[in-house]
Amino acid sequence: MDADLNAIRQFIKVADHQSFTVAATQLGITQSGISRAISRLEAQLGVKLLHRNTRSLSLTADGELFLSRVRPLISGLSDAQHEMQHHGNAPQGTLKVSAPSAFGRAILMPIVSELLESHPQLNIELVLTDRIVDIIDEGFDAVIRSGPVADARVIAKRLSPAHWVTVASAKYLARRGVPKCINELSEHNCLRVRLSSNGLINPWRFTDNGKPISIDVSGNLILDHGDPLVEAAVTGTGIVQLLTFFVRPYLADGRLQEVLSHNAPPPQPLTLLYPPSRQYSAKLTVFREALLSHWGDRSADR
Numbered sequence: 001m002d003a004d005l006n007a008i009r010q011f012i013k014v015a016d017h018q019s020f021t022v023a024a025t026q027l028g029i030t031q032s033g034i035s036r037a038i039s040r041l042e043a044q045l046g047v048k049l050l051h052r053n054t055r056s057l058s059l060t061a062d063g064e065l066f067l068s069r070v071r072p073l074i075s076g077l078s079d080a081q082h083e084m085q086h087h088g089n090a091p092q093g094t095l096k097v098s099a100p101s102a103f104g105r106a107i108l109m110p111i112v113s114e115l116l117e118s119h120p121q122l123n124i125e126l127v128l129t130d131r132i133v134d135i136i137d138e139g140f141d142a143v144i145r146s147g148p149v150a151d152a153r154v155i156a157k158r159l160s161p162a163h164w165v166t167v168a169s170a171k172y173l174a175r176r177g178v179p180k181c182i183n184e185l186s187e188h189n190c191l192r193v194r195l196s197s198n199g200l201i202n203p204w205r206f207t208d209n210g211k212p213i214s215i216d217v218s219g220n221l222i223l224d225h226g227d228p229l230v231e232a233a234v235t236g237t238g239i240v241q242l243l244t245f246f247v248r249p250y251l252a253d254g255r256l257q258e259v260l261s262h263n264a265p266p267p268q269p270l271t272l273l274y275p276p277s278r279q280y281s282a283k284l285t286v287f288r289e290a291l292l293s294h295w296g297d298r299s300a301d302r
Contacts, residue, residue, distance in 0.1 A: 189238035
């Protein structure tokens with residue numbers, strides 16, 4: 001039975017990555033060893049699980065069906081093992097977390113500080129990046145992601161969404177006027193961000209007659225991420241559109257003012273993701289509970 005379970009785990013790893021090479025590297029065994037194990041598994045089941053040739057690998061129809069049946073079983077077994085290993089333990093060791101940079105600085109850092117003070121045996125490695133990391137391949141315990149999520153390998157917990165806001169300083173608005181409608185943005189200096197993921201300038205999002213729209217705006221400053229846009233807006237350079245993580249303190253003290261609030265776009269979904277194998281670990285549990293208590297019960301972030 002142990003050999004069968006190991007073969008099933010190896011099959012799942014190969015199926016996830018569509019690669020014997022990647023699976024072998026992650027499992028620390030040889031490609032030939034995985035190939036033999038899966039061949040034995042196919043012989044035991046009496047079906048072919050994989051289409052294999054020198055250039056490609058894919059699941060057969062039987063392989064797809066078998067994967068859908070065994071994945072939750074193996075995941076449940078791993079969960080039970082982890083629960084027994086970590087039951088009653090104090091949070092300790094290193095928790096590796098990734099989050100969008102603005103969310104990490106504005107929301108996560110206070111949570112992290114509280115956790116480290118409350119749990120002296122806990123270490124946290126926080127990767128603040130707008131790059132979409134691979135939670136499994138890169139060894140993260142948890143990832144916070146904005147936008148839609150489609151990854152069957154992980155557990156997803158919905159967080160409160162983020163909202164877009166279009167803002168400028170009082171100095172700028174006094175000089176150039178307050179835009180009353182989206183079309184008037186063509187008369188303004190709109191500061192923009194070029195996305196690192198595809199090299200394109202990020203369009204601005206709005207709602208027009210109840211429908212979400214994206215428009216291209218123009219201005220004399222383009223930056224590679226959102227942080228400097230705040231400073232440029234505060235100094236009166238132009239209008240910016242950002243998630244409210246960036247600008248909440250500036251709106252609160254009046255350094256920035258919102259414009260076109262009646263055309264505010266739909267909120268941006270935020271989700272906490274983590275591997276099933278981590279869900280019962282003490283270090284993830286305290287982090288998840290702290291995050292959900294701070295950011296899980298709100299319907300808006302402003």
